[in-house]
Amino acid sequence: MIFRTRLAALSAAAALVLAACGGGHDYTQVVSFGDSLSDVGSYKTAGIAAVGGGKYTVNGPEGKVWVERLAERLGLAMPCAAQTGLNASGSLASFVGAVTTQANCTGYAQGGSRVTNPIGPWNAALKASSDATTAFQGQLGQLTVPLTTQVANHLAANGGQFRSSALVLALAGGNDLFMLAGGIPARVAELMGQSMTQQQATQTAAGEAVQAMGVAGGELAALVKNQMLAKGATRVVVVNLPDVSLTPSSVAEGTAAQALTKSMTEAFNTQLAAGLANTPGVLQVDAFTRSIAQAAKPSEYGLTNLTTPACDKTSSLNPFQGYSLTCTTASTLVGTDVSHYAYADTVHPTPYAHQLLSNFVIAEMQRKGWL
Numbered sequence: 001m002i003f004r005t006r007l008a009a010l011s012a013a014a015a016l017v018l019a020a021c022g023g024g025h026d027y028t029q030v031v032s033f034g035d036s037l038s039d040v041g042s043y044k045t046a047g048i049a050a051v052g053g054g055k056y057t058v059n060g061p062e063g064k065v066w067v068e069r070l071a072e073r074l075g076l077a078m079p080c081a082a083q084t085g086l087n088a089s090g091s092l093a094s095f096v097g098a099v100t101t102q103a104n105c106t107g108y109a110q111g112g113s114r115v116t117n118p119i120g121p122w123n124a125a126l127k128a129s130s131d132a133t134t135a136f137q138g139q140l141g142q143l144t145v146p147l148t149t150q151v152a153n154h155l156a157a158n159g160g161q162f163r164s165s166a167l168v169l170a171l172a173g174g175n176d177l178f179m180l181a182g183g184i185p186a187r188v189a190e191l192m193g194q195s196m197t198q199q200q201a202t203q204t205a206a207g208e209a210v211q212a213m214g215v216a217g218g219e220l221a222a223l224v225k226n227q228m229l230a231k232g233a234t235r236v237v238v239v240n241l242p243d244v245s246l247t248p249s250s251v252a253e254g255t256a257a258q259a260l261t262k263s264m265t266e267a268f269n270t271q272l273a274a275g276l277a278n279t280p281g282v283l284q285v286d287a288f289t290r291s292i293a294q295a296a297k298p299s300e301y302g303l304t305n306l307t308t309p310a311c312d313k314t315s316s317l318n319p320f321q322g323y324s325l326t327c328t329t330a331s332t333l334v335g336t337d338v339s340h341y342a343y344a345d346t347v348h349p350t351p352y353a354h355q356l357l358s359n360f361v362i363a364e365m366q367r368k369g370w371l
Contacts, residue, residue, distance in 0.1 A: 027235075028165040030071040030079050031106040033150045034172045035120070036348060038067045038109035042081045043142060043325065045097025047088070051319065053326035056111055056348040058310055058338070060329030063351050067107065067169055069358035074167070079107035082153065087124040087141030092319070099143065101153075106166075108154060111325065112144035112175055115216045115223070120144035120175040134182075147172050147220065151227045162233040170224060171239040171287075173268045174347070176216040180209040181261065206260050210267045217268035221275025229281050235370055237283045237361060238276060240269040242291035248309055249346035285364050287357065294342070294356070301356055302340055309345045310338035324348040 032038050036056035044054030053059050068078045085099035112120035119125050126138030145153070147170070155161070162168060184205045191201035220238075228236050244250055245262035253261075269288050276282050294301045310333055313322035318332040324344040326332070344350045349357070365371045 026165060027074055027076060027167045028163060029106055029167070030067060030074070030076055030169065031154060031162065031166050032067045032079055032109050032169040033147050033154075034109035034170060035113040035175050036109075036111035037174065038065060038107070038169065038171050039111045040065060040068055040079055040081050040107040040109070042084055042107075042110045043086050043095075043097075044081070044084065045086050045088075045095055047095035047097070048086070048326060051317070051326050052328035052330055056324045057344045057354060058324070058327055058329055058333065058350050060351075063329070064354065065351075066349075066354040066357040066361065067109070069355055070167075070169070070361055073358065073362060076167075080105035082106060082108045082150075082157075083110070083143065083145065085143065087143070088139060089124070089127070089141060090139040091136070092139040092141075095140065103157075106154070108145075108150035109171075110143050110145050110150075112142040113150070113172065114144065114146050114176045114179065115172050115219045116146050116148050117176070117179070118144060118146050118149070119179070120146075121178055144175070148223060148227075151223060155227070155231055160231065162228060162231050164232055164234045166233060166235075168228055168233045168236040169239070170220065170228075170236065172220060173213070173216060173241045173265075173272075174244060177213060177241070177244055177261065177264050177268070180212050181257075181264065184209055206263075209260070210263050213264040214267040214271040217271035217273075218275050221272050224276060224282060225279060229279070234281050235283070236281060237285060237365070238272070239285045239287050239357070239361065240272055241265050242287045243295070244347075246291060246295050246306070247347045248307060248343055251307070252346070283364060283368050283370060285361055287360070290360055298342070302352070303342050303356075304340040305338070306342040308334065308341065309343045310334060310341040310350050311345050322346070 041054045048054055057063050071078045082105040083101050085097045086095050088096035112122050114120045122137045122140040122142040123144045124138055124141035126134050129135045187205040188201045191204055224236055244265045245258045250258050250261045298306055311322045311327035312332050312334045315332040318326050320326055322345050340352050341350050342353050
């Protein structure tokens with residue numbers, strides 16, 4: 001009840017602010033592209049729903065992600081998942097769901113999606129991996145449709161054009177980072193086989209990963225300009241990557257891995273910003289700098305815990321050992337009040353953190369005169 005009341009109060013306060021500036025009446029829909037941070041339920045199959053899950057946060061009555069909160073506060077219909085289903089198999093076969101396109105739904109973001117590469121975390125293709133953990137993840141069979149295809153799907157369903165009255169949202173890059181970082185050990189082994197020392201190989205592989213993240217950031221910028229703005233979109237909010245090195249997952253890997261993660265994040269954000277600089281119709285929202293500010297002074301943002309995930313890794317009711325897709329307020333939390341925790345699992349935000357992001361986007365839209 002405390003959790004619900006606090007979020008309701010935040011929403012009410014934001015609504016008053018919007019009303020005072022006449023906000024949002026010219027928008028007719030929200031169209032969102034991205035990954036798990038913006039996924040509104042792509043993988044909420046019957047099996048996932050049966051355990052209370054469906055989104056990458058703390059699932060429950062107030063378990064909305066930032067794009068839903070934003071649509072709600074603009075007085076628009078919250079986007080539903082444009083494509084649903086899971087190619088689940090093996091020990092996770094109970095979560096399988098037919099892949100289905102949902103007419104008139106504009107929430108294209110999917111857990112595991114990358115900018116251009118179709119193979120992201122938990123994709124069925126990973127079942128073939130020689131690594132046991134990676135192979136297990138492949139059994140979930142996430143669709144991980146890349147943003148290039150997400151945008152193409154929207155265009156195909158809407159006559160090749162965006163509505164000029166649509167508010168278009170884009171946030172991606174995290175899964176490019178995870179997949180590239182995960183491939184470093186194999187690349188190091190390959191380079192050592194070419195007579196490099198381990199130190200040389202590690203430095204080379206890390207440098208390649210940083211460079212590849214920069215490429216992905218540039219690809220997202222090009223996608224926004226060439227397939228969104230050029231196809232009729234007039235207002236596109238592009239949120240850059242928060243500082244992934246601050247997540248519990250990155251912190252647990254040690255300072256060297258953290259430093260690399262930060263460099264990869266910065267490379268993506270730098271090329272994204274450069275590619276979209278001075279582009280009319282684009283609002284770049286700096287979630288990276290905001291995430292650092294929140295970590296430095298959490299109490300100023302109402303955050304009570306930035307290190308412990310709210311979802312219980314030991315709960316037998318959570319099939320993924322704390323993974324947020326099946327984490328719920330009803331049965332899989334670490335304590336009685338996690339309402340102001342930052343992270344649901346080791347990388348995904350809680351509903352409160354999503355609320356903070358939504359608040360920030362609204363403020364930036366107001367500053368730009370979009371509200």
